[in-house]
Amino acid sequence: MSDNQGAMVDLRRGPWTLEEDSLLVHYIALHGEGRWNLLARSSGLKRTGKSCRLRWLNYLKPDVKRGNLSPEEQFLILELHSRWGNRWSRIAQHLPGRTDNEIKNYWRTRVQKQARQMKIDSNSSLFADAVRCFWMPRLLEKMQASSYSSSSSTTTATNNSNTSCSSYSMVNGCLPLSCGNSNEKKSHEVVVVNQSGSELMFNNSLTSSEMMNEMPSSNSSLMDDDELGPLLMENSLMENDESWAMDEFWHARNVHEWGGGM
């Protein structure tokens, strides 16, 4: 019966008011974070310590980033979720300013929605494959487009002098569906830059047919934990365009007969 102070007097629930937010922010400014139950008792807030903690971490904390997730962030979420599953907090550690709650909500509202629309179990390997082979390449294209659009100025990612469209490919055997430059095809790798400035390399050089013959399992990654970090692409474009080539996915699925029937 640890933190169930709800047994006690009139604790407030539901949405926070401006006054409550202000109280919480003031208290933390004076006393710092932590000791949430003490905070709840001492601050004058009629909330549980848990509620205060959640409100602070998910909403009031100054470095909480709000707004749509960039393609880079979405890409990271998909990649990390494929490795770690629903370890939201762990995933959130690699997306600065994003909370586990936000990432969890993203997964449930966007990713699982896609799975529902495709009538695939979002936990199935089939869906994981679809994500890797059709969604993630789309995000890469977006990332790339945004880095190009801002290439000459402040971009901090992917645009090494030798990084052209053709240098991109997918993780775990999945190639992008289309990749701009058709005149050449170099090594297939995705380079993104983490916060410390080091490059993260997603490397693979399978052909599309090889890919289809060897659909990836949704584990393993070429990234090490240490290498994972916030993607620093600025100027990222973000529209809520989750269109990720359903037609192409179904076509590929039918042609290659991978996966069960609907």
Add this chain to the structure above:
DNA sequence: AATGCGAGCAACCGCGTTTGA
């Protein structure tokens, strides 16, 4: 204009883990 419905998100709950007395 009113109503219904679904998507998105903030907040709550239960439980396992950590901390410290």
Add this chain to the structure above:
DNA sequence: TTCAAACGCGGTTGCTCGCAT
């Protein structure tokens, strides 16, 4: 070492808002 309190995580709920009818 033990145990209660606090913390943190992941799942779930429920509210709000926008859109369709």
